[in-house]
Amino acid sequence: xxxxxxxxxxxxxxxxxxxxxxxxxxxxxxxxxxxxxxxxxxxxxxxxxxxxxxxxxxxxxxxxxxxxxxxxxxxxxxxxxxxxxxxxxxxxxxxxxxxxxxxxxxxxxxxxxxxxxxxxxxxxxxxxxxxxxxxxxxxxxxxxxxxxxxxxxxxxxxxxxxxxxxxxxxxxxxxxxxxxxxxxxxxxxxxxxxxxxxxxxxxxxxxxxxxxxxxxxxxxxxxxxxxxxxxxxxxxxxxxxxxxxxxxxxxxxxxxxxxxxxxxxxxxxxxxxxxxxxxxxxxxxxxxxxxxxxxxxxxxxxxxxxxxxxxxxxxxxxxxxxxxxxxxxxxxxxxxxxxxxxxxxxxxxxxxxxxxxxxxxxxxxxxxxxxxxxxxxxxxxxxxxxxxxxxxxxxxxxxxxxxxxxxxxxxxxxxxxxxxxxxxxxxxxxxxxxxxxxx
Numbered sequence: 001x002x003x004x005x006x007x008x009x010x011x012x013x014x015x016x017x018x019x020x021x022x023x024x025x026x027x028x029x030x031x032x033x034x035x036x037x038x039x040x041x042x043x044x045x046x047x048x049x050x051x052x053x054x055x056x057x058x059x060x061x062x063x064x065x066x067x068x069x070x071x072x073x074x075x076x077x078x079x080x081x082x083x084x085x086x087x088x089x090x091x092x093x094x095x096x097x098x099x100x101x102x103x104x105x106x107x108x109x110x111x112x113x114x115x116x117x118x119x120x121x122x123x124x125x126x127x128x129x130x131x132x133x134x135x136x137x138x139x140x141x142x143x144x145x146x147x148x149x150x151x152x153x154x155x156x157x158x159x160x161x162x163x164x165x166x167x168x169x170x171x172x173x174x175x176x177x178x179x180x181x182x183x184x185x186x187x188x189x190x191x192x193x194x195x196x197x198x199x200x201x202x203x204x205x206x207x208x209x210x211x212x213x214x215x216x217x218x219x220x221x222x223x224x225x226x227x228x229x230x231x232x233x234x235x236x237x238x239x240x241x242x243x244x245x246x247x248x249x250x251x252x253x254x255x256x257x258x259x260x261x262x263x264x265x266x267x268x269x270x271x272x273x274x275x276x277x278x279x280x281x282x283x284x285x286x287x288x289x290x291x292x293x294x295x296x297x298x299x300x301x302x303x304x305x306x307x308x309x310x311x312x313x314x315x316x317x318x319x320x321x322x323x324x325x326x327x328x329x330x331x332x333x334x335x336x337x338x339x340x341x342x343x344x345x346x347x348x349x350x351x352x353x354x355x356x357x358x359x360x361x362x363x364x365x366x367x368x369x370x371x372x373x374x375x376x377x378x379x380x381x382x383x384x385x386x387x388x389x390x391x392x393x394x395x396x397x398x399x400x401x402x403x404x405x406x407x408x409x410x411x412x413x414x415x416x417x418x419x420x421x422x423x424x425x426x427x428x429x430x431x432x433x434x435x436x437x438x439x
């Protein structure tokens with residue numbers, strides 16, 4: 001594959017750092033411009049033919065990188081007139097006759113460490129024209145969100161929309177995508193284009209845009225605060241560690257009684273309320289290098305009391321409440337089954353013995369496959385003996401909370417690695433290294 005990097009913007013949100021001396025992509029992380037780190041990530045994936053779109057202060061970029069030979073790259077440029085910018089995609093018009101294969105398109109203010117080979121495999125397997133790298137983030141309320149079903153993108157929920165009366169799924173377009181050359185048909189003339197509205201949205205109606213949800217490191221550096229966050233993550237090794245070429249570690253979280261107040265069988269989103277301190281705890285997970293993954297038994301589906309769609313609305317409320325506090329969940333797995341049969345309104349096909357219902361380990365194993373997780377380096381946190389027994393069955397360490405059921409469900413005799421007052425206490429003990437040496 002080839003790559004095209006859009007580096008022509010002015011970067012007004014971070015101008016207090018850049019001034020009008022250097023373009024935003026030349027901000028340094030550990031002594032090298034962010035654009036250099038992007039290119040080295042591409043090179044690590046065998047992508048060495050790179051076109052950079054430059055505009056405002058583009059000469060600074062061109063002087064630094066030249067033709068790329070000294071970096072083991074082949075770099076070319078498309079130069080926009082800074083007085084007549086062509087938007088996020090207008091300059092792709094100049095590449096219509098030069099790119100005949102799939103190519104990576106990315107924004108130059110996103111710090112990345114991505115396994116592009118896996119992403120391209122997904123693009124090809126789904127016969128997509130556009131594959132968006134998507135993920136949750138800590139500021140969904142000021143981000144354009146991706147609405148998808150089964151991995152197929154249905155629409156964008158723009159940050160300019162009124163979000164005061166509904167819940168949303170925290171899924172953000174990271175500014176990294178793979179385009180097939182068919183996208184050039186949406187650039188019939190040289191003018192200003194927006195890559196989302198003028199290329200992706202028309203292809204959504206054809207079902208040709210897919211969401212590649214990844215927990216890999218991809219953070220925009222568009223504000224001073226986010227720039228400092230990336231600097232800290234790079235220094236601590238989090239950026240490289242999150243590349244899916246590496247085994248990941250996760251903190252698995254039960255839902256009811258761990259994240260939200262325990263009400264027995266929760267059937268309505270109105271009943272869902274976060275336990276105090278949970279957002280802070282999950283935010284600490286997000287900043288630690290661990291994935292935050294929910295695994296929850298939901299027999300209310302098999303009982304016919306809640307549909308998958310209604311459960312999705314409950315989880316949207318959870319993601320919305322967490323997002324407002326700057327926290328996010330990397331993924332959610334739930335078991336809809338229940339083995340006991342013969343009740344009015346039940347869903348017969350879900351009344352089965354399955355491999356995913358706690359304390360069985362199916363949900364953990366599925367998460368491990370999809371996120372390349374090393375379960376032996378991961379931790380399960382919950383409020384019931386089912387959670388702790390599942391962890392024991394998977395060879396994992398565990399934390400039993402004194403919230404929710406407080407381990408008093410009496411299902412199993414278990415030995416949690418540690419006991420904590422609540423989720424915040426548990427995360428402080430794990431990440432703050434106050435627990436046993438194992439943790």
